[in-house]
Amino acid sequence: MIVELRQYTLRPGRRDELIELFDREFVESQEQLGMMVLGQFRDLDRPDRFVWLRGFADMTARRKGLQDFYSGPVWAEHGPAANATMIDSDDVLLLRAITAPPQRSRDTIQGGLLYVTAWFRDHRFDPEFADRVPGAVAAFTTEYAVNDFPALPIREGEHVLVWITRDPVDVTAPDGVRVERLRLSPTSRSALRG
Known part of the structure; x- marks a missing residue:
């Protein structure tokens, strides 16, 4: 599975406007075209950030769906x-699933926070690093295929290992690894929840 981890910087105070529009108009409309809207979230540490995950069977399905x-x-x-709410929508990591997130009903009310940890370094990660993470809901590493839909830029030249957990997990990063962490609250229509 190919996954985009998309982080949008929004105009101040407009996140809920985008979430309402996204949840109403952009979930089923993308899924009807073969894409998977895996989850959409409020970033709890950055009030003008919207984060979401979109999945595809492979790169060919990604290009066609987009x-x-x-x-x-x-x-x-x-x-x-949607674009009127955004300052930047180009903070996108193109990833390959090591372990795919579980599919849940969008109607499930329960579920709390999710935690995303991303390790960055100057060369590729061995996917077995993900085995070190207790309780990982899903894990991903960089997809190195060429972005064949350039109208939607991705971060290039990144070597990343990403995992999602339901509880905060602090795994000691190897030397030379930069760490980014996200605390995410799912929107009411997010399929992926804590």
């Missing part, structure tokens, strides 16, 4: 309103 969605009627109608 072409169909961004040239389709739902984006034509609602895309300008």
